[in-house]
């Protein structure tokens with residue numbers, strides 16, 4: 001299965017056409033393969049754990065649309081539900097049944113009492129910040145370096161030069177005024193959090209963090225970091241916002257919450273809950289959510305929020321995501337991690353594998369001597385990136401589609417079967433050799 005030729009002619013042609021009309025030829029930067037080089041593959045179809053590009057090459061998919069495709073591609077029941085919904089019309093700008101049921105499903109699975117549906121993870125975190133500021137009457141936000149919360153202006157901030165300084169814009173187009181109320185701290189660093197609260201405690205509206213970061217590679221919280229954040233926020237009248245856009249409904253029935261059980265004031269969701277369509281949400285304590293319009297005065301809205309097709313896809317996906325599915329995802333992920341470790345060990349390639357439930361990533365560290373767990377963005381950055389690029393391309397050539405960056409989680413689906421695992425195992429033997437050939 002998945003014998004891949006190196007024919008990428010039609011992808012290359014489409015990439016040229018795309019580059020003529022779209023900056024960098026893509027509609028989201030990581031798709032462009034800049035970190036690994038080469039021609040991004042334009043996909044034409046997906047079926048179960050496989051995706052097939054326009055040149056007819058088929059890959060075992062370990063990206064899963066960056067998380068959403070928990071059940072695999074074109075799941076028959078999701079497809080049927082979506083087709084039935086589409087045939088009834090695609091949007092009314094009125095409330096519909098599916099959004100009520102999706103809201104109920106989210107409330108049943110997570111600690112949030114009330115939820116508001118939006119269309120992207122970016123919108124969810126942006127709205128959660130506005131709500132936190134509106135509810136507390138405070139301006140400042142604490143975020144952690146290496147945590148990604150979508151392209152929200154105030155969260156595209158880098159740490160300033162001092163230990164505890166206000167953020168500086170992380171990209172042109174974000175003004176200093178916009179990031180002046182953002183404090184960027186190293187992840188897993190309790191002392192930095194304590195110091196920030198000592199300095200700015202009564203001005204901090206919220207701390208936002210990925211529940212278990214996956215956007216710098218998988219770097220889980222250590223030493224009860226989330227519980228510490230929740231307690232520190234509570235003690236200082238700030239809100240704790242747990243961003244589960246990546247982890248929610250993927251790691252467990254609820255998300256990372258199902259692992260550490262730390263109760264946030266507000267949570268954000270996306271990815272899996274849209275079943276491959278644009279749907280996301282933020283939610284939390286009923287008294288906080290009551291600040292939102294039309295119940296309260298914090299404005300938030302969306303023409304396509306709770307869209308009937310997106311909510312049908314998400315609801316059907318969540319209803320199919322049973323305990324058995326999560327057990328299978330855990331097992332598949334453990335097998336994959338073992339296969340990666342075996343292949344890299346055999347070739348003497350140094351690595352660190354970290355996981356958060358079934359999410360995992362492989363860090364191509366310079367050496368394992370004295371290497372400890374990767375705890376933060378600086379640690380994640382110390383990798384031999386050309387080694388990842390060689391590894392990535394060897395996997396691609398052998399029919400396995402990995403995230404095209406060394407700073408991403410690998411995503412499994414419940415559709416991965418023994419044949420696919422065999423394909424991955426064969427690919428890994430070649431990829432480990434390719435990685436070994438790259439010197440530090």
Ligand SMILES: *Cc1c(COP(=O)(O)O)cnc(C)c1O
Nearest residue numbers: 120121122148149150243245246
């Ligand atoms: C993907 C992601 C987002 C942004 O979601 P979009 O739908 O891409 O806007 C926010 N937070 C986390 C943790 C994510 O992984």
